[in-house]
Amino acid sequence: MVQLNSSQTAALQQARQLAANxxxxxxxxxxxxxxxxxxxxxxxxxxxxxxxxINWQERLDHVLTSPILGFPVMMVLLVIVFWLTLEGANxxxxxxxxxxxLGEGALSALFIRLKxxxxxxxxxxxxxxxxxxxxxxxxxxxxxxFFPLFTLLEDLGYLPRVAFNLDxxxxxxxxxxxxxxxxxxxxGCNAAGVxxxxxxxxxxxxxxxxxxxxxxxxNGRFPTLITLSAIFLGGTLYSSNSGxxxxxxxxxxVIIGIGTTFAISWLLNRTLLKGVxxxxxxxxxPYRPPQVIRVLIRSVFDxxxxxxxxxxxWAVPAGALTWILANIHLGSGATVLSTxxxxxxxxxxxxxxxxxxxxxxxxxxxxxxxxLPIVVMGYLAGNALLWPDTLSExxxxxxAHGWTAKTALLVMLFSLLHFPCSTTxxxxxxxxxxxxxxxxxxLLPLMIACTVLFILNIxxxxx
Amino acid sequence: xxxxxxxxxxxxGNPNTGKSTVFNALTGLNQHxxxxxxxxxxxxxxxxxxxxxxxxxxxxxxxxxxFANSPDxxxxxxxxxxxxxxxxxxxxDATCLERNLNLVLxxxxxTPKTVVCVNLMDEAQRQGLVVDTDKLATELGVxxxxxxxxxxxxxxxLKKAIFNVATGxxxxxxxxxxxxxxxxxxxxxxxxxxxxxxxxxxxxxxxLRLLEQDESILQHFLPEDKTSTSSLVMQHPSTTKKVxxxxx
Numbered sequence: 001m002v003q004l005n006s007s008q009t010a011a012l013q014q015a016r017q018l019a020a021n022x023x024x025x026x027x028x029x030x031x032x033x034x035x036x037x038x039x040x041x042x043x044x045x046x047x048x049x050x051x052x053x054i055n056w057q058e059r060l061d062h063v064l065t066s067p068i069l070g071f072p073v074m075m076v077l078l079v080i081v082f083w084l085t086l087e088g089a090n091x092x093x094x095x096x097x098x099x100x101x102l103g104e105g106a107l108s109a110l111f112i113r114l115k116x117x118x119x120x121x122x123x124x125x126x127x128x129x130x131x132x133x134x135x136x137x138x139x140x141x142x143x144x145x146f147f148p149l150f151t152l153l154e155d156l157g158y159l160p161r162v163a164f165n166l167d168x169x170x171x172x173x174x175x176x177x178x179x180x181x182x183x184x185x186x187x188g189c190n191a192a193g194v195x196x197x198x199x200x201x202x203x204x205x206x207x208x209x210x211x212x213x214x215x216x217x218x219n220g221r222f223p224t225l226i227t228l229s230a231i232f233l234g235g236t237l238y239s240s241n242s243g244x245x246x247x248x249x250x251x252x253x254v255i256i257g258i259g260t261t262f263a264i265s266w267l268l269n270r271t272l273l274k275g276v277x278x279x280x281x282x283x284x285x286p287y288r289p290p291q292v293i294r295v296l297i298r299s300v301f302d303x304x305x306x307x308x309x310x311x312x313x314w315a316v317p318a319g320a321l322t323w324i325l326a327n328i329h330l331g332s333g334a335t336v337l338s339t340x341x342x343x344x345x346x347x348x349x350x351x352x353x354x355x356x357x358x359x360x361x362x363x364x365x366x367x368x369x370x371x372l373p374i375v376v377m378g379y380l381a382g383n384a385l386l387w388p389d390t391l392s393e394x395x396x397x398x399x400a401h402g403w404t405a406k407t408a409l410l411v412m413l414f415s416l417l418h419f420p421c422s423t424t425x426x427x428x429x430x431x432x433x434x435x436x437x438x439x440x441x442x443l444l445p446l447m448i449a450c451t452v453l454f455i456l457n458i459x460x461x462x463x
Numbered sequence: 464x465x466x467x468x469x470x471x472x473x474x475x476g477n478p479n480t481g482k483s484t485v486f487n488a489l490t491g492l493n494q495h496x497x498x499x500x501x502x503x504x505x506x507x508x509x510x511x512x513x514x515x516x517x518x519x520x521x522x523x524x525x526x527x528x529x530f531a532n533s534p535d536x537x538x539x540x541x542x543x544x545x546x547x548x549x550x551x552x553x554x555x556d557a558t559c560l561e562r563n564l565n566l567v568l569x570x571x572x573x574t575p576k577t578v579v580c581v582n583l584m585d586e587a588q589r590q591g592l593v594v595d596t597d598k599l600a601t602e603l604g605v606x607x608x609x610x611x612x613x614x615x616x617x618x619x620x621l622k623k624a625i626f627n628v629a630t631g632x633x634x635x636x637x638x639x640x641x642x643x644x645x646x647x648x649x650x651x652x653x654x655x656x657x658x659x660x661x662x663x664x665x666x667x668x669x670x671l672r673l674l675e676q677d678e679s680i681l682q683h684f685l686p687e688d689k690t691s692t693s694s695l696v697m698q699h700p701s702t703t704k705k706v707x708x709x710x711x
Contacts, residue, residue, distance in 0.1 A: 002545065002683050008659045012684055015656040019673035022649045025642070027530075030675065033642045034568050042561035045599040049591030201533030281527040281562060283479075 027278070057287055061161070065284075070165040077158075078254065081149045083247040086226055089141035096140065097389055100133035119327070127323025127377075128316050134373040135315045136308070138223045143304045146219065150188065151299040155290035159184055163282060173262045174269030175212075176205035177280060183209075183261060186216040187254075189307060190424040193218075194431055204275045208268050210428055211441050214420035215260040217253065219307055220368035221415050225250055227372065231395045232408035257416050260448070272440075310423065314367035322363060322377050337378055351450060352410040352457035354402065361414065366422045368415065406460055410453050417449035470629045471519050471546070475539055475570060476554030477563050478525035481582045484612040485554050486522045489622070506542075513622045518629070521548070527562075529569045531679070543573050544664060545683065549629040552621070554580045557587035557594045557609075567603065571637035572668045578624045579607040584617070604637040639667070649674055 004012065063069050104125060111121040153159060162184060167177035178200050186193030193213040200206040217225055229249040269275065325337040334342070337359070345355030356378035364371035376388065379401050388394040398408075419442045420428070429438045474489075476482040487494075490509025507522040523542055524535035531537040543551050553570050555563035560581070570577055581596050600607040606624040610617035627633040642650065653670035660666055672680045 002663060004660070004663075004684055008663075009685070011657055011659045012681075015653050015670065015673055016678075016681070018656060019649075019653055019670075019676070022652075022674060023645070024674060024676050025646045025649075027675065029643060029646065030671070033640055033646075034565055037568055037640045038561050038564035041564055041599065041602045044602055045595045046560050047593040047595070049593065201536070278530065278532045280532070281477075281565070 060287060061284065064158070064161045065164050070161075074162060074165060075251065077153070079247055079251050081146065081153075082250050083244060084149060085142050085146045085222075086230070086247055086250075088145045089226075092141040092144075093137055094390070096137040097133075100137055101389060104129060104133070122327060123320055123323055128319040131319030131322070131370060131373045131377070132312055132315045135311050135367075135369050138227065138372075139219070139311060139369050140304070140308060142223060142226060143219055143307060144300070146222070147188065147299040147304050148296055151295045152290050152292075155288070155295050157285045157287045160282060160284050164284065167282070169262055170265070173265040174275070175208050175265040176200045176202065176278065177282065179205070179209040179212075179261075179265070182213060183216050183258070186213045186218060188219055190214050190216075190218045190420050191427040194424060194427045197431065201280075202275075202278045204273050205278065207432065207437065208265050208273055210431060211268065211437070211444060212261045212264050214424065214441070214445050215257045215264065215417065217257055217416055218368070218421075218424075220311065220421060222250075223369055224372055224415050225253055225412050227391070227394070228408045228412050229253075231391055231398070232403075232405045253412055253416055256413070260417060264444070264448070311367050311369045315370050315373075318363060318366060318370050318374065319377075322374050326377055326381050335381060338381065341378060350457065351414070351453040352407060352460075353414065353453070356401075357411060357414075361418055364421075365419070368421050371415065409460075410456060413456070414449050414453055417445055417452060419443075419446045419449075468516075469519065470516065470549040471521060472625055472629075473521050473523055473543055473546070473548035473551045474554065475523045475543070475551060475566065476525055476580075477527055477556065477566055480525070480554045480556040480563065481612050482525055482554040483522070485552075485580055485582060485610065485618075485621075486520060488612045488615055488618050490520055506538075511622065513626045516626065516629075518622075518625065520552075526566065528566060529573070540573070541683075543570060548574075549576060550625045551577045552580050552625065553577060554582050554612075557581050557583045558590055558592060560594060560599075568640055571603065571605065572640065572671070573665055575605070575635045575637050576628055577605045577635065577637070578621065578628055579603060579605060580610050580612075580617075580621055581607055582610045582612050584609045585611045585614075602638065605635045606633060642671075646674065 064073055107125050107129060108121065111125065159181060163177060163180035166180035166183075170177050170179050179197075181199065182193050182196040184193075185196040190213050193216075194210050197206050197209045197213070200209055226246065229246040233246060233249040322337065325340070326335050328336045330336060330339055337356075341355035341359045343355070344358045348355050348358040351358070356375055360371045360374035360378065363374050376394070376397065379397060388397050419425075425438055425442060428441045429435065432438065474482060474486055476485075486507070486509065489511050491511070493511065494507060494509035509520050509522075510517050511520065512518070521542065523539040526533075526536045526539050529536055529540040529543070531540050542548070551570055551574055553563075553567045555567060567577075567579055579599070581594060581599070584594065587594055594609070596607040596609045606628065608617055608621045608624050610621060612618070624633070628635060641647065650667060650670050653673060654666045657666035657669055660669065669680070
C-alpha cells in the first residue's frame with residue numbers, strides 16, 4: 001500500500017467520482033494515440049536505405065496479410081495441405097492394413113496351435129489387436145504427412161501471418177488475436193492447443209480460447225472426418241478427383257469449426273466472460289527457409305509418435321472393453337453393448353444418429369480416433385468375420401446399417417462439435433484449476449453439437 | 464527520493480531487444496537474484512560503479528507494454544510506479560524502433576527520469592537503417608544512447624547518461640502523448656484534481672487510468688479496494704521500506 005494523507009485520499013476519491021461520470025475512451029483509442037506518436041517519432045529519426053531483402057519480405061507480407069488476398073491464400077494453402085494428406089495417406093494406409101491383416105492371420109494361427117480358448121482369441125485378436133491395428137493404419141499415414149506440412153508452414157513463419165489475418169475476426173468476437181495461434185495448435189491436438197493458451201495473458205481471454213479450442217478438429221478426429229468424407233461426400237469413391245472433393249468437404253468442416261469458434265467466443269464474451277479484448281503486439285518474424293530435416297525430425301518425434309502412442313495406449317483397453325461389452329450376453333440374449341446402444345437409440349434418432357454411434361462417441365472419450373472402430377465393432381457384434389478391410393467394405397457395412405450421406409454428415413458434425421477428449425479435459429482442469437470450467441468445457445460443446453444435429457436432422461432432406 | 468548513495472536503475476524493454484545482454488554488459492559478474500518484498504517475483508539485480516557511485520540495476524521482465532495485461536507487464540509497471548527507481552533504462556531494438564517506442568512512451572508517461580538505450584545499432588546498419596539518436600533524444604525529451612551491447616560499444620556513454628539523469632545533471636522533459644481532444648479535456652480536469660498526489664506518481668498517468676475505468680490500480684491507494692480485483696492480481700507489498708532488498 002502507498003500511504004496517502006487525508007487530502008490526497010480525498011482528491012483521489014473526488015477524481016474517481018469525476019472519472020466515473022466522464023465518457024470512458026476505448027482502450028483502442030488510447031493505444032492508437034500511443035502508436036501514432038511512436039510512428040511520428042520513428043519516422044523523424046530513422047532513415048531507410050532501400051535493400052532488396054527487406055523489400056522482398058515486405059512485398060510478400062503485403063500479399064499474405066492483405067485484407068483481400070489474405071483469406072483466399074490461407075484457404076488454398078489449407079486445401080493443398082488436406083489434399084496432400086488425403087492423397088498421400090491412401091497408399092500407405094492400404095499397405096499397413098494389408099500388413100496388419102497378415103499379422104492377424106499369423107496371430108490367429110498361433111492361438112489355434114496353442115489351443116487357446118475362444119474368448120481369449122476374441123479378446124486379444126478381435127478386440128485389442130484389431131482396434132489398435134485400425135488406429136495405426138488409419139491414423140499414422142495422415143499424421144506422418146499432416147504434421148510435417150504443418151510444422152513446415154510454422155517454420156516458414158506463416159502462422160503469425162495467419163494470426164494477423166484472423167485478428168480482425170477475433171476482435172469482432174471480443175477475443176484475443178493470439179487465439180488464432182492456439183486454434184492452429186488445436187488442429188494438431190486440442191490438449192496442446194489448450195496448453196498453448198498460456199501465451200494469452202489476460203485470464204478472461206485465455207478462458208475463452210480454452211473453452212473454444214475443441215471446435216477445430218484435432219488429429220484424432222481428422223481421420224474420422226477424412227474417412228467419412230472419402231466414403232460419402234467424395235463423389236464416386238474411385239473417380240479421379242475424389243481426393244479433391246473430399247479435401248474440399250474437410251475444408252468446409254474446418255471452416256464450420258472455425259465459424260463455431262468465432263460464434264461461441266462472441267457469445268461467451270457477451271454472457272459468461274464479459275470484457276473488452278486487450279491490445280497486444282504480434283511480432284511477424286522474418287521469413288526463413290525452413291530447416292527441412294529438423295522439421296521432419298521434430299514433427300515425427302514431438303508430434304506424430306507422441307499422438308500415436310497416446311492413441312494406441314487408449315485403443316488397447318478400449319478395444320478390450322468394447323469386445324467384452326459386445327460379447328457378454330444378458331439374460332434376454334442381447335449383449336451389454338447392444339442393450340446400451342438400444343437405450344441410447346431413442347435420443348440418438350432425434351439427432352439423426354443411432355445408438356451405436358452415440359455410444360461410440362462416449363466410449364471414445366479417451367481418444368476420438370477409436371470412435372469409428374467402436375461403431376464397426378458394435379455393428380458386427382458376433383460376426384467378427386465381416387471386419388472391413390477396405391473403404392468400400394466399410395461403406396457397404398455402414399450403408400447396411402442404415403447410413404446415408406446425411407448420417408455421415410451429421411456424424412462428422414458431431415465429431416467436430418462434441419466434447420473434447422479426456423486428455424484435453426484433464427489439461428483444461430490443470431490449466432484453469434477449476435472443476436466448474438472443466439464441466440463447462442464438456443457440456444457446452446455437447447449442447448451445441450446436440451442442438452445443431454437436432455435442427456439439421458429436421459431441416460435436411462434425406463440424402 | 465532515494466538516497467543517491469544507493470541509486471536504483473530499472474532495466475526495461477521489449478522481449479528480444481538484447482536487454483539481457485545490456486544487463487550483463489552493465490553489471491558484469493556483479494549479479495544476484497532477489498525477491499521483491501511482498502511479491503512472489505524473482506528479479507535479477509546487479510551493480511556497476513560510475514564516478515564513485517554504485518548503481519543497482521534491476522532487470523525487469525521483457526514486455527511490449529505497461530498496460531498490466533499480464534503478470535509480467537504488471538510487475539514491470541508496478542516496479543517503475545511504486546519503487547520509484549532513480550533512472551529507468553528502456554532498451555530498444557534499433558531495427559524496429561517504431562514498435563519499441565510504444566513501450567518508451569508508456570514509461571515516459573510514468574517517469575521522466577528515463578534513458579533510452581538504442582541497442583543493435585550494428586544490425587540496423589546492416590539492414591540499411593540510419594538511426595539518428597540525437598534527433599530521437601530531442602523528440603523524446605530524454606537521452607538516447609546508441610549501443611551495440613554485444614561488443615560493449617556505447618556502454619560507457621550509457622553509464623554516463625544514467626549517472627547524469629540520476630544526479631539531475633541532465634534535466635529530462637518528455638514530450639507527452641497527445642490523445643484525442645475529448646480525452647485531453649477530461650484528462651485536464653482529472654489531472655488538476657489529482658495534483659496533490661504529484662509527489663507519489665504522475666497525476667496525468669493516474670488520470671488516464673481512472674478515465675479508462677481501470678480501477679485495479681486503486682487497490683494500491685485505497686484499502687477498501689484491495690479485495691475488489693481479480694485473484695490473479697498479486698498482492699502489493701507494503702512500501703514502508705524504500706531501500707531495495709538487494710543490499711540486505
